[in-house]
Amino acid sequence: MLKTLLATAAILAVPAMAAAQTVGFAQIGSESGWRAAETTLTRQQAEERGIDLRFSDAQQRQENQIAAIRSFIAQGVDAILLAPVVATGWDSVLEEAKDAEIPVVLLDRRVDSSEDLYLTAVGSDLEHEGEVAGQWLVDEVAGEDCRVVELQGTTGSSPAILRKSGFEKAIEGHDNIEIVRSQTGDFTRSRGKQVMESFLQAENGGAEICALYAHNDDMAVGAIQAIKEAGLNPGEDILVVSIDAVPDIFKAMAEGDANATVELTPNMAGPAFDALAAYWKDGTQPAKFIQTESKLYTAADDPMAEYEARKDLGY
Amino acid sequence: MNPRLYPLAATVAIFLVACFLCWLQFPYMLSTRVAGNLLTDNAYLGIVAVGMTVVILSGGIDLSVGSVIAFSGVFIAVVLRDTSLHPLLVFALLLAITTAFGAGMGALIHHLAMPAFIVTLAGMFLARGAGYMLTIESVPIQHPFYDLIQDAYWLMPGKGRFTLIGALMLASVLAGMILVHRTRFGASVFALGGGEATARLMGVRVARTTVGIYAFSGFMAGLAGIVFSVYTGSGYPLATVGTELTAIAAVVIGGTLLTGGAGYVFGTLVGVLTMGLIQTYLVFDGSLSSWWTKIVIGALLLLFILLQKGLLRLSSGRGAAA
Numbered sequence: 001m002l003k004t005l006l007a008t009a010a011i012l013a014v015p016a017m018a019a020a021q022t023v024g025f026a027q028i029g030s031e032s033g034w035r036a037a038e039t040t041l042t043r044q045q046a047e048e049r050g051i052d053l054r055f056s057d058a059q060q061r062q063e064n065q066i067a068a069i070r071s072f073i074a075q076g077v078d079a080i081l082l083a084p085v086v087a088t089g090w091d092s093v094l095e096e097a098k099d100a101e102i103p104v105v106l107l108d109r110r111v112d113s114s115e116d117l118y119l120t121a122v123g124s125d126l127e128h129e130g131e132v133a134g135q136w137l138v139d140e141v142a143g144e145d146c147r148v149v150e151l152q153g154t155t156g157s158s159p160a161i162l163r164k165s166g167f168e169k170a171i172e173g174h175d176n177i178e179i180v181r182s183q184t185g186d187f188t189r190s191r192g193k194q195v196m197e198s199f200l201q202a203e204n205g206g207a208e209i210c211a212l213y214a215h216n217d218d219m220a221v222g223a224i225q226a227i228k229e230a231g232l233n234p235g236e237d238i239l240v241v242s243i244d245a246v247p248d249i250f251k252a253m254a255e256g257d258a259n260a261t262v263e264l265t266p267n268m269a270g271p272a273f274d275a276l277a278a279y280w281k282d283g284t285q286p287a288k289f290i291q292t293e294s295k296l297y298t299a300a301d302d303p304m305a306e307y308e309a310r311k312d313l314g315y
Numbered sequence: 316m317n318p319r320l321y322p323l324a325a326t327v328a329i330f331l332v333a334c335f336l337c338w339l340q341f342p343y344m345l346s347t348r349v350a351g352n353l354l355t356d357n358a359y360l361g362i363v364a365v366g367m368t369v370v371i372l373s374g375g376i377d378l379s380v381g382s383v384i385a386f387s388g389v390f391i392a393v394v395l396r397d398t399s400l401h402p403l404l405v406f407a408l409l410l411a412i413t414t415a416f417g418a419g420m421g422a423l424i425h426h427l428a429m430p431a432f433i434v435t436l437a438g439m440f441l442a443r444g445a446g447y448m449l450t451i452e453s454v455p456i457q458h459p460f461y462d463l464i465q466d467a468y469w470l471m472p473g474k475g476r477f478t479l480i481g482a483l484m485l486a487s488v489l490a491g492m493i494l495v496h497r498t499r500f501g502a503s504v505f506a507l508g509g510g511e512a513t514a515r516l517m518g519v520r521v522a523r524t525t526v527g528i529y530a531f532s533g534f535m536a537g538l539a540g541i542v543f544s545v546y547t548g549s550g551y552p553l554a555t556v557g558t559e560l561t562a563i564a565a566v567v568i569g570g571t572l573l574t575g576g577a578g579y580v581f582g583t584l585v586g587v588l589t590m591g592l593i594q595t596y597l598v599f600d601g602s603l604s605s606w607w608t609k610i611v612i613g614a615l616l617l618l619f620i621l622l623q624k625g626l627l628r629l630s631s632g633r634g635a636a637a
Contacts, residue, residue, distance in 0.1 A: 024601065054601025062547055062554065064594070064605070067356040071598035074348040075341075088455040089547035092465045096476075112455055 021280065023273075024054045024072030025081040026065045033246065034266055035083075036314030038108065042081070042269035049273055062086055066093050073100050079119075079276050081269065083107040094118060103279055107268040120275050120286040122268045126159050129294045130166020132262045133241050136296055137211055138174050140239065140259070146210040149199045150182035151192050151223060153215040160184070163215045163243060180209075185219040192219030196226035206232050211239035217249035217261055224257045235259055245297055247310040253303035263295045266313065321626055322570030322619065323582045329568075329615070330589045337592065341599045347475025349595060351468075354481030357591040359384060359543040360561060361484040361584060364569075365491035366535030367562040368583045372495065373507040373528050374575030375431040379420065379438030380536040381558035383413055385551070386446040387540020392454035392550025402460045410537045416442070417533020421526035435529075439559070446552035453551035456544060464545055480542045487538065491580040500527060508575030565590055568615050572623055589615070 023046065030036045039055070046053035054077065056068035062085050072080050073096055080097060082104055084090060094117035097104050106121035137146070150167070153160030164182075171177045181199050185192040192214060200206040206227065212234075214220035220242035227234040234240055234257045242249060245263035252258040271290050278284040297306060337344040354361075363380050370377045387409055394405050416438065423434045467479040495501040503524040506514040515521055544550055569586030571578025593611050597603050 024598075052601075054598065056598045056601070057605040059605065061556075062551070063356070063359075063543075066547065067352070067591075067594060068598045070352040070356060071349070071595050074346065074352055075343065075599055086453040086549070086551055088453045088549035088551070091548055092546075 020050060020052050021078040021276075022052045022054060022075070023079045023081060023276070024056070024068070024075070024077040025269075026056050026058060026068045026072070026083070028065070028083050028085045029057055029060045030314075031060060033315035034244070034264070037266040037310070038083070038268060040313045041267045042107075045267065045269045045273055049277075051273065058085060060085060062089060066090075069093050069097065069104075073097055073102060076100075077102060078280065080104045081107055081272055082118075083268075084109050084111050087112045091117065103276065105272040105276065107272060115288050119279060120272075120288055120290055122272045122275075122290045122292060124264050124292050124294060126162035127166035127169070128291070129243050129262045129264060130163040130168075131170045132166075132294050132296050133163075133213060133243055133260070134167040134170025136241055136260045136262075136298070137177060137213070137239070138171060141177065141210070143176055146177045147180045147203070147208055148177060148211045148213055149196075149203070149209050150179050151185040151195055151212065151214040151219045152182060153184065153187045153219075155184045157187075160187075160215055167213055179213075185214065185222070187216050187218060189218045189222035192222030193226045194222075195219075196223035197230075200226060200230045200232075206230050206238060209238050211241065214240070214242040217242045217244040217246045220258060220261075221248050221252060224252055228257075245295075245306075245310075246315050247307050247313075248315075250297070250303040250307035250310065253297070253299050254307065256299070260296060260298045263293075263297060265292050265295070268292060318626060318630055319577055322572075322577075322622060323579050325619070325622060326568060326570040326582045326585045326589070330585050330592070333589060333592050333596075337596050337599075341596075344595065344599060347471040347473035347477075349475070351471060351475035351477050351481065353588055353591045353595065354484060355476065355478045355546070357587050358478075358480040358484040359539040359546060359555075360558065360565065360590075361587045362487045362542060363536050363539035363558065364562040364565045364583045364587055365487050365580060366532035366539075367559075368491065368566050368569070368571055368578065368580050369495060369504055369528055370431075370532045371563070371566050371571050371573065372575055372578050373504045373524070374510075375424070375525075375528065376435060376563070377417075377420075377438075377529065377532045377536075378432065378435040378559050379416075379442055380532065380539070380562060381555045381560075382439045382442035382446065383416065383533065383536035384540040384543050384555045384558060385553070386442045386449075387413060387537050388544040388547070388550035388554060389446040389449045389454065389552050390550070391541065391544045392456050393449045395456055395458050396454060402458055406541055409541065410534055413537030413540070414530050414534040417536070418526050418530035420533070421529030422522075424529065425522050425525040431529075443552070449552070450550070451552060453549050453553075455549045461545065461548065465548065480545055483538075483542060485584075487535065488580060488584045491583075494531075495580050500524065504528060505576060508572075508577070561590070564612055564616055567619050568612070570619065573620065 027039055058064035090111045090113045094113055103119040105119050108123050110121055183195050185195045203209045212223055220240055224234045227238055240258040241260040243262045245261045249258055249261045275286040390409055391405055420434050420438050424431050464479055468476040471477050503519040506517050506519045507524055565586040566583050567573055569582030594608050597605050
């Protein structure tokens with residue numbers, strides 16, 4: 001009897017549920033501009049799809065994220081998005097979600113739990129980002145000799161390691177391109193500028209540098225300033241390619257100071273919601289990793305419009 | 316009613332009103348699931364807050380506990396990773412270390428006549444640094460015994476989970492209540508909170524009591540560290556930054572006088588649950604910024620400090636009249 005009642009209730013509930021699914025989003029915090037943009041875009045994407053988004057900011061603390069996920073489960077949400085602050089320690093709470101039959105989608109970062117505890121993970125392939133940047137340079141110089149200086153991210157961090165190896169992979173076999181100097185700029189603008197200044201001094205005032213590859217846009221923006229102060233023209237005398245696609249690099253591109261950037265999209269929620277929609281509809285199991293597009297932007301892509309589109313996202 | 320009970324009564328009243336308001340908006344918040352979550356999610360905080368209550372009752376403060384929790388998690392994770400010791404043995408080892416650490420701080424505070432604030436601040440840096448010395452990464456704990464205790468819960472009617480660590484928290488509160496309100500040590504703590512000179516006149520062995528108080532706080536921080544490691548299944552040196560302040564806030568919202576000498580361990584439990592309830596409400600609502608937790612806790616703290624000042628004036632006014 002109870003079973004029939006429940007089944008009827010479930011059937012009755014389906015059209016209503018389709019109208020407004022509830023999704024809980026356990027976000028890490030708002031430590032960087034990129035993350036703030038991710039939050040803004042997740043809200044926008046949810047609104048566009050008529051999803052009722054419950055948002056929780058964990059203020060960088062795992063215990064807050066675990067508590068938030070538990071509360072989402074208690075509430076009986078239809079799905080949970082999780083951007084995990086660390087990789088470890090999620091097994092028991094993910095198992096609870098699984099027991100409650102609530103799909104969990106990981107955004108941007110991964111966890112070390114078993115794969116059957118989450119529906120899928122949406123993220124960028126960091127090595128591929130480096131490859132796209134390297135490929136652009138290969139095509140741009142078209143066989144001419146090019147001495148490259150590289151600004152690395154924080155030593156030992158996974159983006160620094162993978163963006164470096166990706167770039168090296170792309171220029172492999174092109175003997176005309178050579179990385180002559182490579183140092184860490186710690187992903188910051190000020191260190192990027194400082195290290196670029198030392199590069200310029202070491203390379204005959206910059207005359208022997210053909211291109212700069214920076215692991216993120218912030219360092220590139222700092223380096224552009226250093227190049228200008230050295231009396232050179234960034235974007236022409238020294239080609240500038242970097243990764244992330246934050247608003248300021250588009251501004252630099254519009255002014256002709258930067259040449260190319262590879263986007264690390266903050267829109268991780270879009271593909272996540274698409275995967276969830278398919279899962280809700282007929283139980284389609286997505287692949288365990290959904291790679292977001294690492295799109296290349298150059299001066300030909302109307303950088304001013306890209307800047308306008310991005311500047312209000314919270315970067 | 317005894318005026319000493321007023322702050323506790325206010326704490327309980329605020330908690331009940333908060334529950335009622337939550338229930339009005341989200342009826343599902345009064346379910347065994349949410350109740351079970353409240354106990355589980357705040358287990359480590361409740362345990363460490365019991366230790367903090369004893370410290371504050373004596374007129375002291377212990378700023379090291381957040382770091383000690385993080386150190387405990389890292390210690391357990393690293394020892395379990397690198398050796399084949401049984402977790403229970405590691406727990407015993409850890410509790411011995413943290414208790415000795417607390418006792419050492421207590422001895423310094425008493426013998427050097429240093430403010431507890433300074434000594435435990437040094438302890439905070441020491442413990443955090445020691446955690447980093449062991450590892451700078453987050454280390455997962457993979458041991459069958461951990462799987463066992465992580466899955467140890469009683470499924471309440473309504474699918475709520477009454478977990479082992481939640482039960483441990485309630486047991487700690489009970490033990491704290493007995494220790495503080497029913498033993499000679501507890502009476503000495505209260506006497507010390509009234510002032511060291513008076514306590515001495517009353518025949519309290521100040522040195523022993525002070526060392527005992529901080530040793531107890533260290534023990535509870537170690538226990539909270541164990542619970543936290545069960546809760547997250549890993550050890551991370553960056554974990555529980557600032558938890559000492561959350562614990563102090565819970566103690567004060569629980570009605571304990573920040574200057575020492577008056578308060579109840581039970582109030583601390585209610586204080587912890589009130590803070591957990593605010594957090595749960597914000598997640599249920601899902602549109603408010605989670606920083607509201609801090610704002611509400613700040614407002615509650617202010618309210619209780621004012622309440623305590625008012626009570627103090629009331630009682631001293633009565634004393635003058637008599």
